[in-house]
Amino acid sequence: xxxxxxxxxxxxxxxxxxxxxxxxxxxxxxxxxxxxxxxxxxxxxxxxxxxxxxxxxxxxxxxxxxxxxxxxxxxxxxxxxxxxxxxxxxxxxxxxxxxxxxxxxxxxxxxxxxxx
Numbered sequence: 834x835x836x837x838x839x840x841x842x843x844x845x846x847x848x849x850x851x852x853x854x855x856x857x858x859x860x861x862x863x864x865x866x867x868x869x870x871x872x873x874x875x876x877x878x879x880x881x882x883x884x885x886x887x888x889x890x891x892x893x894x895x896x897x898x899x900x901x902x903x904x905x906x907x908x909x910x911x912x913x914x915x916x917x918x919x920x921x922x923x924x925x926x927x928x929x930x931x932x933x934x935x936x937x938x939x940x941x942x943x944x945x946x947x948x949x
Contacts (some may be wrong), residue, residue: 834899837871841865841903853909854859865914872916876923888930893924896937901942910949918943933949 844864847855855861875896882888891901921939926934 834860834875837868837903838899840868840871841899842922844868845903845907848909852869852909856909856912865912868914872920874913875879876916876920882927885928885931888934889928893928893932897938901939905942905946907946908911910946911947918947921928938939 844856844861847861848902856865879888879892900917900920904913907913921943925936925939
């Protein structure tokens, strides 16, 4: 999760300094690949986890804070990672009724900015 945060911060700073054109540079593309693969890894881990209580209590709160905030604050739609949506879907599918209280937070973070 820390890798995801660092890559997000670096990409955000690069876009702020150099504009959206920076997303085409190899370094930024590689950072985005790291973010995507991190999200895929998280989704797979959550999907295969057998201890939903541990996942829900210890992993989901910091994950939602980091990933949803990053997705929501990314001003450039092309710089948002669609894997965030897949990851959130995997989490909600796995945790089902246990994550109901977090679903409005997820919807708030992803719906409006995704439709832009």
